[in-house]
Amino acid sequence: MSQTIRFGVSLEESLLRQFDRFIVEHRYPSRSEAIRDLIRERLVSREWAVGKEIVGTVTVVYNHHVPGLNARLTDLQHHFCGSIISTLHVHLDRDNCLEVLVVRGKSREVRMLAERLQSVRGVKHSTFTMTTTGRALR
Numbered sequence: 001m002s003q004t005i006r007f008g009v010s011l012e013e014s015l016l017r018q019f020d021r022f023i024v025e026h027r028y029p030s031r032s033e034a035i036r037d038l039i040r041e042r043l044v045s046r047e048w049a050v051g052k053e054i055v056g057t058v059t060v061v062y063n064h065h066v067p068g069l070n071a072r073l074t075d076l077q078h079h080f081c082g083s084i085i086s087t088l089h090v091h092l093d094r095d096n097c098l099e100v101l102v103v104r105g106k107s108r109e110v111r112m113l114a115e116r117l118q119s120v121r122g123v124k125h126s127t128f129t130m131t132t133t134g135r136a137l138r
């Protein structure tokens, strides 16, 4: 655990008023907590930008009756198996499947995996979320 340090911040009154409204809207307990969160958010997006290791999830929804689709998705996942930590498969109904992949690796590689999965014919919807390994943040 690192030490907590207090520091002063000067800002225009109007900006501070906007910030205080933001704090109320997002139900932050204090200005300090809101500032910590904003700093972490900025640092996390920087990790993505500089190509550090990230973790994330890729979610795909598809119709498993589409010929060759299951095989194509499995092929891709084996190709990128170094980036996939875990997968979860849910049979949503008679036709549709939901798959969630937990991914870890360089942001460029995992993004490539996400884009490749997204562009497979028969995939109805796909999302990719990135977060941080948490190691660089307190």
Ligand code: NI
Pocket (backbone or CB within 6 Å): 064, 089, 090, 091, 092, 096, 097, 098
């Ligand atoms: Ni299924």
